[in-house]
Amino acid sequence: MTERLNSAQPYALGLFRIVVGLVFALHGAASIFGILGGAAGTNGGTLDSGTWPGWYAAVIQVVAGTLVTLGLGTRAAAFLASGSMAYAYFKVHAPIGLGPSENGGEPAALFSWAFLLLVFTGSGAFGLDRLFARRAATRSRPAAEKTPVAA
Incomplete structure (x- = not known):
């Protein structure tokens, strides 16, 4: 059983990355474009540009979330996303109260830790990072290794 779970790990991680990145990007898109209920506290509206x-934060959410969803520059995008959510937690939520359930900072805390995990694990399966790395490795092999030798 453990071997099966271990062999599925890259795929589970890839799906985790896609879901977390997509939810993050959609959260930012709601704030910028007013879709999916709009920005929090605006009755379905948008945030004023440049505030x-x-x-x-919403721009970071859209850009970093999209990159993480695609698995493109995953570690760097996840690092930026994690930091932005840590900032949100400590500057916006923590002054209200100590605990995340008390101060409304649960999403910020969870996103921060989820993205920090992706910084260390990378994109997992289904990511463009892996595809590009595989192509680069194939191109960098000497010609003798690329052509099969008849025995």
Whole structure:
């Protein structure tokens, strides 16, 4: 049983990356474009362009979330996303109260830790990072290794 679970790990990680990245990107898109209920506290509206820190956070959410979803530059995008959510937790939520359930910071805390995990694990399966790395490895092999030798 453990061997089966271990062999499925890259696929589970890839699906985790896709879901977390997509939810993050959609959260930012809601704030910028007013879709899916719009920005929190705006009755379905959008954040004013350039307002600190919400609008910038939403841009980071859309860009980093999309990159993580695609598995493109996963570690760097996840690092940026994790940091932005840590900032949101400590600057916006923590002053309200100590615990995440008390201060409304549960999503920020969970996103921060989920993205930090992706910084260390990488994209897993289904990521463009893996595809590009595989292509680069194939191109860098000497010609003798690329052509099969008849025995």
